[in-house]
Structures are given as C-alpha cells and as structure tokens.
Amino acid sequence: MLLIPCPFCGPRAEIEFRCGGEAHIVRPADPATLDDAQWADHLYFRRNPKGVHHERWWHVHGCRRWFHLTRDTVSDRILAVYPVGSRSPLASREDER
Amino acid sequence: MSPARRLPQGGRIDRRRRLRFTFDGRSFEGHPGDTLASALLANDVLLVARSFKYHRPRGIFSAGQEEPSALVQLERPGGRRDPNLRATRQELFDGLIAYSQNRWPTLRVDVAALNDRLAPLFPAGFYYKTFMWPRWAWKALYEPSIRRMAGLGQAPTEPDPDRYEHRFAHCDLLVAGAGAAGLVAALVAVRAGLRVIVAEDDVAIGGWLLGEGSARVRLDGERPDLWLAQVRAELEAAPKCRLLCRTTVFGCYDHNFVALLERVADHLPEPPAGLPRQRLWKVRARQVLLATGTLERPIAFPGNDRPGVMLAGAAATYLHRFAVLAGQEVVLFGNHDGIYAIARDLRWAGARVTLVDSRQRPAPRLVDELRDLGCEVRTASVVVGTGGRLRLQQVHLTTRARAQETTGLPEVIPADLLLVSGGHNPDLALFAQARGRLVWEEARGIFLPGEAPWPVRVAGGANGCPTVAAAFADALRVAREIVIDLGRTPPSVPLPLVEEPGAAAIEPLWRVPMPKPRQRAKAFVDLQDDVTVKDLELAIREGYGAIEHLKRYTTTGMGTDQGKTGNVVALGLAAETQGTSVPELGYTTFRQPYLPVPFGAVVGPHRGRLFDPVRLPPSHAWAERQGAVFEPVGQWRRARYFPRTGETMEQAIAREARTVRQACGLMDASTLGKIDVRGPDAAEFLNRLYTNDWKRLAIGRCRYGLLLRDDGMVLDDGVGARLGDHHFHLTTTTGGAARVLAWFEEWLQTEWPHLRVYLTSVTEQWAAFALSGPQAREVLRPLVEGVDLSPQAFPHMSVREGRVAGVPARLFRISFTGELGFEINVPAGYGAYVWERLVEAGEPHGLVVYGTETMHLLRAEKGYIVIGQETDGTVSPIDLGMEWLIARGKGDFLGSRSLARPEMRRPDRKQLVGLLPRDPAMVLDEGAQIVEDPTASPPAPTLGHVTSSYASPNLGRTFALALVAGGRSRIGQQLYVTRLEGPPVAVEVTAPVFWDPEGKRLHA
Secondary structure, eight states: OEEEEHHHTTTEEGGGGEEEEESSSOOOOOOOGGGGHHHHHHHHHOOOOSSSSEEEOOOOTTTEEEEEEEETTTTEEEEEEEEEOOEEEEEEOOGGO | OOOOTTTTSOOSOOOOEEEEEEETTTTEETTOOOOOHHHHOOOOOOEEOOOTTTTEEEEEOOSTOOOOOOHHHEETTTTTEEEETTTTTTTTTTTTEEESSSSSOSSSBBBGGGGHHGGGGGGHHHHHHHTTTTHHHHHIIIHHHHHHHHHHOOOOOOOOOOOOEEEEEEEEEEOOOOOOHHHHHHHHHTTTTOOOEOOOOSSSSHHHHHHHHHHOOOOTOOHHHHHHHHHHHHHHHHHHHHESSSSEEEEEEGGGEEEEEEOOSSSSSSTTTTOOSEEEEEEEEEEEEEEEOOOOOOBOTTTTTSSTEEHHHHHHHHHHOOOOOOSEEEEEESBBTTHHHHHHHHHHHEEEEEEEOSSSSOHHHHHHHHTTTTTTESEEEEEEEOOOOOSSEEEEEEEEHHHTSSSSSOOOEEOOOOEEEOOOOOOHHHHHHOOOEEEEEETTTTTOOOOOOOSEEEEEETTTOOOOHHHHHHHHHHHHHHHHTTTTTOOOOOOOOEEEEOOOEEEEEBBBOGGGGGOSSBBETTTTTTTHHOOOEEEEEEOOSSSHHHHHOOOOOOTTTTTTTTTTHHHHHHHHHTTTHHHHHHOOOSSOSSSSOOOOHHHTTGGGGSSSSOOOTTTHHHHHHHOOOOEEETTTEEEOOOOOOTTTTHHHHHHHHHHHHHOEEEEEEESSSEEEETTTTTTHHHHHSSOOOTTTTTTEEEEEEEOOEESSEEEEEEEEEEETTTTEEEEEEEEHHHHHHHHHIIIIIITTTTOEEEEEOTTTTTTEEEEESSSHHHGGGGGGOOOOSTTTSSSSBBBBEEETTTTTEEEEEEOOOSEEEEEEEEEEHHHHHHHHEEEEEEEHGOOOOOOHHHHHHHHHHTTTTTTTOOSSOOOOTTTTTGGGOSSSOOOOOHHHHHTSGGGGGGGGGGEEEEEEEESOOOOOOTTEEEEOTHHHHOOOOEEEEEEEEEEETTTTEEEEEEETTTGGGGGTTTEEEESSSSSSSSEEEOOOOSOOOTTTTTTO
C-alpha cells in the first residue's frame, strides 16, 4: 500500500485515496467543434507508460482535495506531488499534449 | 519412561513437566519447549502425513516454518479446528489433539495411495490434459472427486469462537528476524534512539543460535544463550523498542507497509480471557531490515521423500534444541562442509553415521576427523535410492561415476535416517515481495539481494553471510547506514568475539545425475505438491520451459509452503535441463503472504455487526414496532413492506399500492442523497453537470434532473430545487449519494476551479418523508403552518418553506408515485417526531405506510426509471425516451458531445419500453432475456432484457419495463421472454407508462 504525501494532510495510506487516472487531460473548451475521433481520443485514450506517469489523486477519506502526483509505474516510487492546475516539476514536453 | 528417541540431557525443553497429547488418537508425551514435530520424533513417530497427489507416506522434513510435508490438523475445544498447520511450528501444549490429513481410512492404510502406482497416468499438466471432455462432467464428476482425493485438511464447520485483533503501528525501523544479524541491528537502532519493532517467527530470539548454533558457536567464550539473554533484556527495557516473538512478517508491501501475524495464543488450548487468538499488525516503517536468515535446500534423488528423509540442519536442530536423536543409523548426504559438523554431533550423540559427500575432494581435515570418530565417509558418492515402506530402512549408494552408468547395482546399507543438504538459500521472499531484485551468485548457487525501490535492506545470512561473525559485521554496517539515513549518529555497539567453524565450501548439486533407465523411483523437487524431476523434464519437453509456465504447469512451488525448500532446486534443474543459466531463466514472483494466514486474522474484528456500518432512517424505530420487513439498500436498512397479521408479502404490497392510489401513503425517503449547492456560480455549475437548464429555473421551483457521464450515459437522477438566486438543493438516488457528490467535487476542483460554488452533503441532516395519493393534501393541511397548499399557490414541482407539526420544514411538491405528492423535509433530529404526527394525521384519511417494494411498483406503473435497474452504464437518455430533459440552447454540458454522435441515434439501440404478458397473471423474471422466436435453440440472438417486473393491483395484471433493441418501433408487436423454467412466454410491447399517462393525478 502506497504512502501518499497529500499536499494538504501529509503522508497518508493509499486506502484513504482514490486514483483519478492520468493527469493533464483538459476537457476541450468547445467539444462540439471536435470530430468523433478527436472526442473519442479525449474520452478514452490514455497513456500507459512504463516509468514516469503524472496522475490525479483524490484524498477522499481525508481533506477531499484533488491533487497531482508523479509516480514511477515500475517502482511505484512517488517522485513529485503538485497542485491541480500546475505542471509537474518533472514534466517533459512529451507529457503535455 | 522417556520416549524412545529423547536424549537423557540437553536441549531447551523443560523435562520436569510432561505434556500429554494425541496424534491420530494415540497418546504421547512431550515437554514444554517441544514442537509437535519434535515430540512426535521423540516418540519415534516418523509417518505423519500423506502427500497431496500420490498419497505417499511422508514424515517430518524440516524443523521450521519451511516444512513442506508434516501438515497436520489441530482440534481444540469449542469447535476450533485448524487444518494444514506445520507440525514443526506448532508448540506443544497439554491436551493437544492432532490428526493427520488427506488419508482414508487411516494414515498407515490409505486407499488413495493407489495413485502412486498409477503415477504414469498423472504426468505434469495432468489436469489440463485429462478432465477436458465431456464438458458437463467437470462440475458433475471430475471436480467433486478430485476435491475429495486431493485435499489438505478439513475446513472447520463451526463459527470461529475466537477474537482476532488488528493493530496499526509506525516505527523508524522494522527488523524481520531476531537471529544474530537482526539482534545486532536492533541494538544499534535502539541505542541510536530509534523507534524499533523486532518481529521473530520463533518463540524466542536467537534464530540459528537457539539450535545448531548453540553447539557450534561461542560468543566471548560462552554459549550464545548468555549473549541472547543480555540482548533480550536490553531490547525489552528499551522504551522505544517492541520485541514481538511468535510473530511472522508475512507481507512486505509498497513503501514499507509491512504486515505481521502475531500468534498470541496458538500455543495454548484456547486464548486466555481478554486476549485475542492472533493479532494482525499493519506497520508502516520508515526503514525495513530483513534478517531472515537462510533456508536449507534438498537434493533431488529417487525416493527422497520417504519418512526418515530429513534436511541435515533440521536433524541438528532436533538434536541440540529438542534433545531428540532422530535416528540411530544415519546417512548424511550433501555437497558442502557444513554436514561434517552435523555428522560429528550425531556421532557424539550415539548414532552410527555414514557421510556421503558428492564432491570429489572435500577438505582432508574434515574427512579424517570424522573417520577418527568412527564414521564412514564416502567422497565423490551419491545417494541413488531409498528403501522401506512406511519409513526409511535402506539407503542406496554409489559413486558419482557409477551412477552415470546404465547398469550395475548400487550398494544398499541399512539406515533409519537419511539427512540431506544441498546448501543454504538466503531467505529473500520478503525482499522480493518488496520488489527488491534478486541477483544470482553462481559459485554457491544462491540468490542474493540486489536493488530495492525503497528503504528495504537485508543483512546476515539472508545477505549471503556464511558465518555468525560475518553476519554480525554485516548487520552492524547495514544498521549504521539506516541510522545515518534517519539522521542520527550511529552508537557504539561492541560485538562479542565469535568462535565458530569457518565458511563452508560448497559445490552446487540440484539432483543426482542418473541415466534414464535408472530413474525408476520418483525424485521429488517439491514435496508438498508432489512434483518430481521427471515432471519438470516433461514440462520442458512440452514447451513449458519459461519459469512462470513451468511453475503453473507442474504446480511446483504452489503449495502452502510456497516451495521454500524446493524452489531453488527446481530453478537450478530447469536451467540445467535447458542448457541455460538461472539468471537467464529468471525466477517466479514471490507473493504475500509468506506463510498461510488464517482468514480470522485477515478479517479481524470486521464481522457480524462490525462488518459494515448500518445506516438507519429516522422512522426506523417506528417501523420496527410495526413489524416491518427490512432490506439492505447499500449501507441503509430500509423498510421493504409492512405486513399486517397473516399477510403474505404479495398481499401486503397489493394493499399498500392500492391504498396509495385510492387514499394516500407515507414513505420514509430520507435515504435519498441531498446536496446543498451554493455560490454565485451555482446555476452555471449545475448547467454544466446536468442535461437541464438550471439558470432558467425560478426560485421556489423544482426540476427533475438527469446527470450524464461525458460519454453520454446516464449516471444518476434526482430532483433539484432552487431555494435562492445562489442556492440549490439537489437530491440523488440513495445508492448514488456519495458518487454524485464525488462527481460534483471532482469537476469543481479539477476542471472548473474558478467557479464560485460550495458543496455540502446534507443527506443525514434532512429527514424526508414522501406523502402521496389523492388525500395527501388533506392529511398534511392540519399540520402545516405558513404554506398555502392549494394547487394554484403550490403547484406540482415547486418548493415552499414553513412549519410541519411545529417543526421548520421544506415542502417539495414532487412525486415518485404519479399521485399528488409532497415531500416533507425536516431537520433529521425531528424526523421521528414529525413522522409519527404524519401517521396520526393520516389515520382518518385511510393513510397507509408503505415500503420500498411498493415504491418500486408504483413508480414502475408510472414508467419512472430507477438508476441501476433501468440503466446500467450503457443507457443514454435517448434510449430511455427522455430527450425532453435535454435542454436546447444552453450550450455544452457533460455528455452533450457524446449524445451528438450518430451512433446514439441508431434505431436498433436498446430502448425503454413496457411489456404486458399475454397471461395477465404471469410475473416475468427481472433480468430475463427477450427473443423474437420462442422456438430458436440457444444461442439465440436476444433483443434485450426485462429491467423491472411486477404484479400490479392497480392495473389488475402484471407488467414489466424492459430494454429492447429498437423497442419503440416494436410497440404493439409480440415478443417472447425467457424463463428459468419452462418455455418463453409471449408479451406485448407497449409504451413504458401504464398509469395516468396524461399526468392529471400528479397535477391535482
């Protein structure tokens, strides 16, 4: 069970959290202008990297705040924690899409 | 009289006290300090089990938790029954009752031992190859008989009377294993002022120093006991140290989350008052040190499983710790120097010893020393077979060279104990669980710890240290690293001077190499799963050479012992057979738990009433007094119906449902989720979430709202009311309350954080009572202050604030029955009071209190959907015929883009319709499939399924709701609905509204 450093509460056990999947998927401002393929890409397609992954977490049984963290999916080491709406200190250009 | 094999002195047993116990009904005696295994051995009981597959006689193979063979069942008072316990780890207590397992009728005469003769019929992958056809026979025939034959112990039949605790703990350092290395590391950490937990599986600290080491090692010139006593005293006195014996670290999880099982009372007939039987510790450690030592491994040769064949180190443990000489005529077979000392000890204890060393040239000093003691020593020799029926009687020896020849008989010598040692593997299961990498060392044929992703370290024997001195030094070094990592100064910890034999030289040997024609008897690799060398070879020939395939195809290492003794042998063998190396082959995943953990410990206190919280609505106590029947709805307990004396469920529901439509009814709807939404952007926020337009909702008005996921499918529904410019009250389904609030919060926080909106769950703050039926207004009128109830002043879908029975209330004119309805919301603390006032006020008007069952029936008559019943995550509002709820021109909202896909308008999508069975008394099964052709044999294409089905007293017939492909275009058609028993029945497809389609009653 991961030990997740909630930016608001400090380190807490994983059972207090819910993972919200890949971070930085911005809902298009005007979905009506997207064709079906683009919309499907937004809705369903996610990266599944072996290695560094930026993801959303929710401290559901705690402060109920969403935040982002960067995790190595191989070692499960947590590399960074950062607020919603900001970039990971470890973000590479490839991560921004 | 002392038992046959007990020595007159020595050992860590208390000879002054005798403990009586029985095994398979026979009575024996042992002493405090004994394990069941040592006591059985002392009494010359060698046959203790039958093997899993072939039902071969098995004995005691080890002296520790790694035991593959000696699994027994314990029976204790009060229906306590524990199957599959290791006799080698079960402490003896007075009155212990143990049984052997997996045999019938008795251990000595086991009918299923026939399997052994039929072994050629049970090759590797037997189950995959054999029980394939005919398909029906698996459930009816094969599985039941396999389960009878291939079993371990029996599951208990009585509820477990014991208590199990869960405890959480945090520490700076968790030390797994209190042997030489673990203790030194613990001392360093304790003296550095760290919070330390030391967990030791055994009953006392010391590890190897308690048994064989006690004879082999001197610390500062003394037996190790003295040093152990000092360490124990220091650790126990240290305020920040917790020393836990009888405690196994069974799981190393992510980020140093470590699970421990403490056997608080397993060494007693039953737990003392106030104590649990076992305690499960959940520890979060900043640093973990694994000082788990080594496990001895066997060598595969034919007949290596007979009772009387044992690991060499185990015999040393029985000798030194339990004062049991496990045999008089002993053959010791191995490939390293360590067996010479054991041979010497056994000789001194009075046994005749023949030592068989597979190596060409062991150190002459060792050989000479043994020969001087009167032992026979054979070098470059191997054991090629064993003889004896239920116990070992002979050992077959030959030279390595002659073993390779296809002819020639081996030498047969009498023996009652054959000791085997193929070397010692660092026990790295926990390290691998923590995702540490294992690195192969070719010279000794062992895995050593490599890198770990977080602070998990290994020291001592588990780190490959061959001697106590090396383990001390290693532990000191690693503990200092830990102390420095945690920002402390390493203290000075003087170590005792160690006198001990040097490191043992070894030449790895996985099996005795023999040509095919000589391999008649089985050579076992995994004793618990009955996997032989031949099975591995066959699996490799059949293409299952990859290590994960090999494991599953042969089941090697898949027993309750997880292959602790045999796995490395299997690996070495598999690599050898395939002409590759162990590092190339890799190793299988080590999984938690390290040792079997009883379900009771896993469940802990979370059973019965503590399994899950129960939530009760305000009317619960009243409903209980009325004799209501309850049902669980998520965590809620809701009244399902209120039977009168002598009424069946059907009769009660028919009465309730009829009365609501003819007079009026009252139901507790407090379980509905309620969310208070406030803020200047509340309307904008709701507009983005719901299909409806909330900006155009007037203050004091309500709206039925539909929530979609962004893929266009229905997520939840409920009623929203506008209480102010910036203030809304939203309801959700009972089951969806938490989900919907989460949904709101997620969008607000992550996508639209600039919207000024505040969300508060008020589900438990408001009691909500649904009063509906033609008389509802008359029932309510005398109780209400400050609200004009007339249809003009208070129309359908509006909200008013006032008082009900003197209590501040919100009144919603909404309805889930299709009748004139009011939902009375009062602060939950007044709920029970207001409820009873409503019931009293209703009496003169014929009011009935109804439950969830009637609620479902009434809403279905009206064609109102229930989320999760008419929807399943693949149903859109278009499918439900609810397009009228999708606001035009308000712009984008969640799900809107997806609803615009052409796919969503495909005419053959499943659509909500009604069904009227041709037989008006036929109640369709919910979930039943709908087909066009009743005669088609399966698999026939299905058009959809029944979502809700009821017998309606108001319609005087049965009806159903269903999702049917192209359903709306099929209205008027005849289709068929399958049944569990009997042929499909004919139904007519109708519109999904059966009651008051114009809604006149609603607006009354």
